[in-house]
Amino acid sequence: METIIQGKAYVLGKNIDTDQIIPAEHLVYSLSDPEEVILYGKYALSGVPPEQGGLPQGNILFIEEGSCHSNYTIIIAGPNFGCGSSREHAPFALKVAGVKAIVAESYARIFYRNCVDGGFAIPYESAEQLNQLIKTGDELKIDVEANTIENLTSNITYKLNPLGDVFNIVEAGGIFAYARQENLMPQH
Template sequence: MDTIIQGKAYVLGKNIDTDQIIPAEHLVYSLSDPEEVKMYGKYALSGVPIDQAGLPEGNIPFVEEGEFTSPYSIIIAGPNFGCGSSREHAPFALKVAGAKAIIAESYARIFYRNCVDGGFVIPFETAQPLNKSIMTGDELSLDMENNTLTNLTQNITYELRPLGDVINIVQAGGIFEYARKNNLMASTEA
Protein backbone atom coordinates (compact mmCIF):
# COMPACT_ATOMS: atom_id res chain seq x y z
CA MET A 1 0.00 0.00 0.00
CA ASP A 2 1.19 3.49 -0.84
CA THR A 3 2.13 5.58 2.19
CA ILE A 4 0.96 8.86 0.60
CA ILE A 5 -2.71 9.72 0.09
CA GLN A 6 -3.48 12.77 -2.03
CA GLY A 7 -6.91 14.23 -2.56
CA LYS A 8 -9.42 16.92 -1.82
CA ALA A 9 -10.54 17.81 1.69
CA TYR A 10 -14.11 17.59 2.92
CA VAL A 11 -14.45 19.58 6.14
CA LEU A 12 -16.95 18.84 8.91
CA GLY A 13 -17.66 20.10 12.41
CA LYS A 14 -17.76 18.30 15.74
CA ASN A 15 -19.86 15.36 16.94
CA ILE A 16 -20.60 13.90 13.51
CA ASP A 17 -22.57 10.79 14.44
CA THR A 18 -23.06 7.51 12.63
CA ASP A 19 -26.63 8.43 11.67
CA GLN A 20 -25.23 11.48 9.88
CA ILE A 21 -22.55 9.35 8.23
CA ILE A 22 -25.12 6.82 6.93
CA PRO A 23 -28.73 7.51 7.91
CA ALA A 24 -30.66 4.52 9.28
CA GLU A 25 -33.12 4.51 6.36
CA HIS A 26 -30.23 3.54 4.05
CA LEU A 27 -29.19 0.46 6.02
CA VAL A 28 -31.52 -1.71 3.92
CA TYR A 29 -28.97 -2.41 1.19
CA SER A 30 -27.04 -5.66 0.96
CA LEU A 31 -23.36 -5.54 1.95
CA SER A 32 -22.54 -8.31 -0.54
CA ASP A 33 -24.48 -7.32 -3.69
CA PRO A 34 -22.20 -4.99 -5.72
CA GLU A 35 -25.14 -3.00 -7.13
CA GLU A 36 -26.61 -2.42 -3.67
CA VAL A 37 -23.21 -1.70 -2.08
CA LYS A 38 -22.93 1.39 -4.33
CA MET A 39 -25.91 2.86 -2.48
CA TYR A 40 -23.83 3.10 0.70
CA GLY A 41 -21.47 5.41 -1.17
CA LYS A 42 -24.34 7.40 -2.63
CA TYR A 43 -25.77 8.18 0.80
CA ALA A 44 -22.50 8.61 2.74
CA LEU A 45 -22.63 11.76 4.89
CA SER A 46 -26.12 12.53 3.56
CA GLY A 47 -27.43 13.01 7.10
CA VAL A 48 -25.09 15.92 7.92
CA PRO A 49 -27.10 19.13 8.53
CA ILE A 50 -26.91 21.49 5.55
CA ASP A 51 -25.24 24.25 7.59
CA GLN A 52 -22.42 21.85 8.52
CA ALA A 53 -21.97 20.09 5.17
CA GLY A 54 -18.60 21.13 3.82
CA LEU A 55 -17.88 23.67 6.56
CA PRO A 56 -17.27 26.54 6.75
CA GLU A 57 -19.26 27.35 3.61
CA GLY A 58 -22.07 24.88 4.32
CA ASN A 59 -24.40 23.11 1.92
CA ILE A 60 -21.70 21.25 -0.06
CA PRO A 61 -22.71 17.61 -0.63
CA PHE A 62 -20.11 14.92 0.00
CA VAL A 63 -21.52 12.95 -2.94
CA GLU A 64 -23.14 14.89 -5.79
CA GLU A 65 -26.74 14.11 -6.79
CA GLY A 66 -26.86 11.07 -9.09
CA GLU A 67 -23.31 9.92 -8.18
CA PHE A 68 -22.12 7.00 -6.06
CA THR A 69 -18.64 8.29 -5.16
CA SER A 70 -17.31 11.52 -3.77
CA PRO A 71 -14.64 13.83 -5.21
CA TYR A 72 -13.32 14.19 -1.61
CA SER A 73 -10.96 11.47 -0.36
CA ILE A 74 -9.77 13.02 2.94
CA ILE A 75 -12.30 14.01 5.60
CA ILE A 76 -11.29 16.68 8.13
CA ALA A 77 -13.41 16.84 11.28
CA GLY A 78 -13.59 18.18 14.80
CA PRO A 79 -13.79 16.10 17.98
CA ASN A 80 -15.94 13.02 18.63
CA PHE A 81 -16.23 11.85 15.01
CA GLY A 82 -18.38 8.72 14.64
CA CYS A 83 -20.32 9.06 17.88
CA GLY A 84 -23.76 7.47 18.14
CA SER A 85 -24.55 3.86 17.35
CA SER A 86 -21.93 1.19 16.82
CA ARG A 87 -22.86 0.40 13.23
CA GLU A 88 -19.91 -0.68 11.09
CA HIS A 89 -21.89 0.50 8.06
CA ALA A 90 -20.61 4.04 8.77
CA PRO A 91 -16.91 3.57 7.92
CA PHE A 92 -17.95 1.09 5.21
CA ALA A 93 -20.13 3.77 3.55
CA LEU A 94 -17.25 6.27 3.64
CA LYS A 95 -14.94 3.74 1.98
CA VAL A 96 -17.50 2.91 -0.72
CA ALA A 97 -17.88 6.66 -1.39
CA GLY A 98 -14.12 6.90 -1.96
CA ALA A 99 -12.85 8.27 1.35
CA LYS A 100 -9.38 7.00 2.16
CA ALA A 101 -8.68 8.77 5.46
CA ILE A 102 -10.31 10.78 8.20
CA ILE A 103 -8.37 13.30 10.27
CA ALA A 104 -10.24 14.31 13.41
CA GLU A 105 -9.44 15.70 16.84
CA SER A 106 -10.93 12.55 18.40
CA TYR A 107 -13.18 9.60 17.59
CA ALA A 108 -15.89 7.61 19.24
CA ARG A 109 -14.08 4.45 20.35
CA ILE A 110 -16.35 1.97 18.52
CA PHE A 111 -16.24 3.95 15.26
CA TYR A 112 -12.43 4.06 15.43
CA ARG A 113 -12.26 0.29 15.99
CA ASN A 114 -14.69 -0.35 13.13
CA CYS A 115 -12.49 1.74 10.79
CA VAL A 116 -9.43 -0.28 11.75
CA ASP A 117 -10.96 -3.75 12.15
CA GLY A 118 -12.68 -3.57 8.76
CA GLY A 119 -9.76 -1.88 7.02
CA PHE A 120 -12.23 0.71 5.73
CA VAL A 121 -10.62 4.15 6.18
CA ILE A 122 -7.52 5.31 8.01
CA PRO A 123 -8.42 7.25 11.20
CA PHE A 124 -5.70 9.80 11.98
CA GLU A 125 -5.89 12.13 14.98
CA THR A 126 -4.70 15.70 15.25
CA ALA A 127 -4.10 17.82 18.33
CA GLN A 128 -5.30 20.97 16.58
CA PRO A 129 -8.68 21.91 15.07
CA LEU A 130 -7.79 21.52 11.40
CA ASN A 131 -11.43 22.08 10.44
CA LYS A 132 -10.87 25.74 11.31
CA SER A 133 -7.99 26.26 8.85
CA ILE A 134 -8.52 23.73 6.02
CA MET A 135 -11.28 24.45 3.51
CA THR A 136 -13.44 21.97 1.63
CA GLY A 137 -11.81 21.43 -1.76
CA ASP A 138 -8.25 22.16 -0.60
CA GLU A 139 -5.76 19.72 -2.12
CA LEU A 140 -4.10 17.66 0.60
CA SER A 141 -1.22 15.20 0.84
CA LEU A 142 -1.26 12.78 3.77
CA ASP A 143 2.10 11.16 4.53
CA MET A 144 1.30 8.11 6.66
CA GLU A 145 4.95 7.23 7.21
CA ASN A 146 5.88 10.64 8.62
CA ASN A 147 2.49 11.42 10.22
CA THR A 148 2.08 14.72 8.40
CA LEU A 149 -0.69 16.38 6.44
CA THR A 150 0.28 19.00 3.89
CA ASN A 151 -2.31 21.41 2.59
CA LEU A 152 -0.99 21.86 -0.95
CA THR A 153 -3.47 24.67 -1.61
CA GLN A 154 -2.28 26.75 1.35
CA ASN A 155 1.31 25.38 1.51
CA ILE A 156 1.03 24.46 5.22
CA THR A 157 2.13 21.20 6.86
CA TYR A 158 0.57 19.83 10.05
CA GLU A 159 1.83 17.13 12.42
CA LEU A 160 -0.53 14.23 13.13
CA ARG A 161 -0.51 11.72 15.95
CA PRO A 162 1.22 8.46 14.97
CA LEU A 163 -1.04 5.52 14.14
CA GLY A 164 1.32 2.91 15.58
CA ASP A 165 0.39 -0.68 14.75
CA VAL A 166 -3.05 0.40 13.55
CA ILE A 167 -1.57 1.24 10.14
CA ASN A 168 -0.50 -2.38 9.61
CA ILE A 169 -4.05 -3.61 10.25
CA VAL A 170 -5.67 -1.07 7.92
CA GLN A 171 -3.09 -1.67 5.18
CA ALA A 172 -3.68 -5.43 5.42
CA GLY A 173 -7.38 -4.88 4.75
CA GLY A 174 -8.68 -5.33 8.29
CA ILE A 175 -8.08 -7.35 11.43
CA PHE A 176 -8.84 -10.75 9.90
CA GLU A 177 -6.59 -10.21 6.87
CA TYR A 178 -3.85 -8.91 9.17
CA ALA A 179 -4.15 -12.03 11.33
CA ARG A 180 -4.01 -14.32 8.28
CA LYS A 181 -0.99 -12.55 6.78
CA ASN A 182 0.85 -12.78 10.08
CA ASN A 183 -0.05 -16.43 10.70
CA LEU A 184 -2.19 -15.54 13.70
CA MET A 185 -5.10 -17.58 12.34
CA ALA A 186 -5.70 -20.24 9.72
CA SER A 187 -5.72 -19.15 6.09
CA THR A 188 -8.96 -19.50 4.13
CA GLU A 189 -7.10 -20.82 1.08
CA ALA A 190 -7.68 -24.52 0.32
Protein backbone atom coordinates in the same frame (compact mmCIF):
# COMPACT_ATOMS: atom_id res chain seq x y z
CA MET B 1 1.98 -0.30 0.51
CA GLU B 2 0.66 3.20 -0.25
CA THR B 3 2.25 5.58 2.26
CA ILE B 4 1.13 8.81 0.57
CA ILE B 5 -2.57 9.63 0.46
CA GLN B 6 -3.44 12.60 -1.68
CA GLY B 7 -6.81 14.12 -2.43
CA LYS B 8 -9.34 16.82 -1.76
CA ALA B 9 -10.56 17.66 1.75
CA TYR B 10 -14.17 17.61 2.87
CA VAL B 11 -14.45 19.52 6.15
CA LEU B 12 -17.00 18.75 8.85
CA GLY B 13 -17.77 20.02 12.35
CA LYS B 14 -17.81 18.28 15.71
CA ASN B 15 -19.93 15.38 16.99
CA ILE B 16 -20.68 13.91 13.56
CA ASP B 17 -22.67 10.81 14.48
CA THR B 18 -23.14 7.54 12.64
CA ASP B 19 -26.72 8.39 11.69
CA GLN B 20 -25.41 11.52 9.98
CA ILE B 21 -22.70 9.50 8.22
CA ILE B 22 -25.25 6.97 6.90
CA PRO B 23 -28.87 7.64 7.92
CA ALA B 24 -30.84 4.64 9.24
CA GLU B 25 -33.25 4.66 6.27
CA HIS B 26 -30.32 3.60 4.06
CA LEU B 27 -29.35 0.56 6.12
CA VAL B 28 -31.70 -1.63 4.08
CA TYR B 29 -29.17 -2.26 1.30
CA SER B 30 -27.27 -5.53 1.09
CA LEU B 31 -23.59 -5.47 2.06
CA SER B 32 -22.84 -8.27 -0.40
CA ASP B 33 -24.84 -7.30 -3.51
CA PRO B 34 -22.57 -5.04 -5.63
CA GLU B 35 -25.55 -3.14 -7.07
CA GLU B 36 -26.78 -2.29 -3.57
CA VAL B 37 -23.35 -1.70 -2.00
CA ILE B 38 -22.79 1.38 -4.16
CA LEU B 39 -25.87 2.97 -2.57
CA TYR B 40 -23.94 3.20 0.70
CA GLY B 41 -21.55 5.52 -1.12
CA LYS B 42 -24.39 7.48 -2.66
CA TYR B 43 -25.89 8.30 0.75
CA ALA B 44 -22.63 8.75 2.72
CA LEU B 45 -22.76 11.94 4.84
CA SER B 46 -26.29 12.65 3.60
CA GLY B 47 -27.53 13.19 7.16
CA VAL B 48 -25.00 15.83 8.20
CA PRO B 49 -26.80 19.13 8.87
CA PRO B 50 -25.50 22.30 7.16
CA GLU B 51 -24.33 23.83 10.46
CA GLN B 52 -21.97 20.86 10.90
CA GLY B 53 -20.58 21.17 7.39
CA GLY B 54 -23.23 18.97 5.80
CA LEU B 55 -25.09 19.24 2.56
CA PRO B 56 -25.15 21.61 0.96
CA GLN B 57 -21.82 23.01 2.19
CA GLY B 58 -22.07 26.30 0.40
CA ASN B 59 -22.83 24.76 -2.95
CA ILE B 60 -20.42 21.85 -2.43
CA LEU B 61 -21.92 18.37 -2.37
CA PHE B 62 -20.00 15.43 -0.85
CA ILE B 63 -21.58 13.18 -3.48
CA GLU B 64 -22.46 14.82 -6.79
CA GLU B 65 -26.05 14.36 -7.97
CA GLY B 66 -26.42 11.01 -9.74
CA SER B 67 -23.11 9.64 -8.43
CA CYS B 68 -22.21 7.07 -5.77
CA HIS B 69 -18.60 8.18 -5.44
CA SER B 70 -17.21 11.37 -3.93
CA ASN B 71 -14.55 13.71 -5.31
CA TYR B 72 -13.28 14.07 -1.72
CA THR B 73 -10.97 11.35 -0.39
CA ILE B 74 -9.96 12.91 2.95
CA ILE B 75 -12.44 13.90 5.66
CA ILE B 76 -11.33 16.60 8.12
CA ALA B 77 -13.48 16.77 11.26
CA GLY B 78 -13.67 18.11 14.78
CA PRO B 79 -13.86 16.07 17.98
CA ASN B 80 -16.02 12.99 18.64
CA PHE B 81 -16.30 11.85 15.01
CA GLY B 82 -18.49 8.76 14.61
CA CYS B 83 -20.40 9.10 17.87
CA GLY B 84 -23.85 7.55 18.20
CA SER B 85 -24.70 3.94 17.45
CA SER B 86 -22.10 1.26 16.83
CA ARG B 87 -23.05 0.61 13.21
CA GLU B 88 -20.25 -0.72 11.03
CA HIS B 89 -22.13 0.70 8.05
CA ALA B 90 -20.78 4.21 8.77
CA PRO B 91 -17.08 3.64 7.96
CA PHE B 92 -18.15 1.18 5.23
CA ALA B 93 -20.26 3.91 3.55
CA LEU B 94 -17.32 6.31 3.63
CA LYS B 95 -15.05 3.69 2.03
CA VAL B 96 -17.60 2.96 -0.70
CA ALA B 97 -17.81 6.73 -1.35
CA GLY B 98 -14.03 6.78 -1.89
CA VAL B 99 -12.75 8.11 1.44
CA LYS B 100 -9.23 6.86 2.19
CA ALA B 101 -8.50 8.76 5.40
CA ILE B 102 -10.29 10.65 8.13
CA VAL B 103 -8.47 13.23 10.24
CA ALA B 104 -10.36 14.24 13.38
CA GLU B 105 -9.51 15.71 16.77
CA SER B 106 -10.97 12.56 18.36
CA TYR B 107 -13.26 9.64 17.58
CA ALA B 108 -16.00 7.72 19.26
CA ARG B 109 -14.21 4.53 20.31
CA ILE B 110 -16.57 2.13 18.51
CA PHE B 111 -16.35 4.06 15.22
CA TYR B 112 -12.55 4.06 15.43
CA ARG B 113 -12.51 0.29 16.07
CA ASN B 114 -14.97 -0.39 13.25
CA CYS B 115 -12.92 1.77 10.88
CA VAL B 116 -9.71 -0.14 11.67
CA ASP B 117 -11.14 -3.64 12.18
CA GLY B 118 -12.95 -3.52 8.84
CA GLY B 119 -10.01 -1.92 7.01
CA PHE B 120 -12.33 0.84 5.79
CA ALA B 121 -10.25 4.04 6.16
CA ILE B 122 -7.25 5.33 8.07
CA PRO B 123 -8.46 7.21 11.18
CA TYR B 124 -5.84 9.84 12.01
CA GLU B 125 -6.02 12.09 15.06
CA SER B 126 -4.73 15.63 15.20
CA ALA B 127 -4.02 17.74 18.26
CA GLU B 128 -4.94 20.83 16.24
CA GLN B 129 -8.40 21.93 15.12
CA LEU B 130 -7.70 21.21 11.47
CA ASN B 131 -11.36 21.68 10.58
CA GLN B 132 -10.79 25.36 11.41
CA LEU B 133 -7.56 25.56 9.35
CA ILE B 134 -8.42 23.54 6.23
CA LYS B 135 -11.25 24.29 3.79
CA THR B 136 -13.40 21.94 1.76
CA GLY B 137 -11.75 21.48 -1.62
CA ASP B 138 -8.20 22.08 -0.40
CA GLU B 139 -5.76 19.60 -1.94
CA LEU B 140 -4.09 17.56 0.82
CA LYS B 141 -1.25 15.09 1.07
CA ILE B 142 -0.90 12.74 4.03
CA ASP B 143 2.52 11.15 4.55
CA VAL B 144 1.84 8.02 6.60
CA GLU B 145 5.50 7.42 7.44
CA ALA B 146 6.10 11.02 8.61
CA ASN B 147 2.65 11.37 10.27
CA THR B 148 2.05 14.70 8.56
CA ILE B 149 -0.70 16.26 6.51
CA GLU B 150 0.28 18.94 4.04
CA ASN B 151 -2.25 21.40 2.71
CA LEU B 152 -0.96 21.77 -0.85
CA THR B 153 -3.40 24.63 -1.43
CA SER B 154 -1.98 26.81 1.38
CA ASN B 155 1.47 25.16 1.56
CA ILE B 156 1.18 24.47 5.32
CA THR B 157 2.12 21.16 6.97
CA TYR B 158 0.58 19.87 10.20
CA LYS B 159 1.68 17.03 12.48
CA LEU B 160 -0.65 14.07 13.03
CA ASN B 161 -0.65 11.64 15.94
CA PRO B 162 1.23 8.41 15.09
CA LEU B 163 -0.91 5.48 13.93
CA GLY B 164 1.09 2.61 15.39
CA ASP B 165 -0.08 -0.68 13.85
CA VAL B 166 -3.37 0.85 12.68
CA PHE B 167 -2.02 1.62 9.20
CA ASN B 168 -0.85 -1.98 8.69
CA ILE B 169 -4.26 -3.33 9.75
CA VAL B 170 -6.21 -0.98 7.45
CA GLU B 171 -3.76 -1.56 4.59
CA ALA B 172 -4.17 -5.36 4.97
CA GLY B 173 -7.96 -4.99 4.63
CA GLY B 174 -8.97 -5.31 8.28
CA ILE B 175 -8.08 -7.10 11.49
CA PHE B 176 -8.70 -10.65 10.24
CA ALA B 177 -6.77 -10.12 6.99
CA TYR B 178 -3.92 -8.60 9.02
CA ALA B 179 -3.92 -11.52 11.46
CA ARG B 180 -3.73 -14.00 8.55
CA GLN B 181 -1.00 -11.94 6.86
CA GLU B 182 1.06 -11.95 10.06
CA ASN B 183 0.40 -15.69 10.66
CA LEU B 184 -1.52 -14.91 13.85
CA MET B 185 -4.42 -17.13 12.76
CA PRO B 186 -4.90 -20.03 10.34
CA GLN B 187 -4.94 -19.27 6.61
CA HIS B 188 -8.15 -20.00 4.68
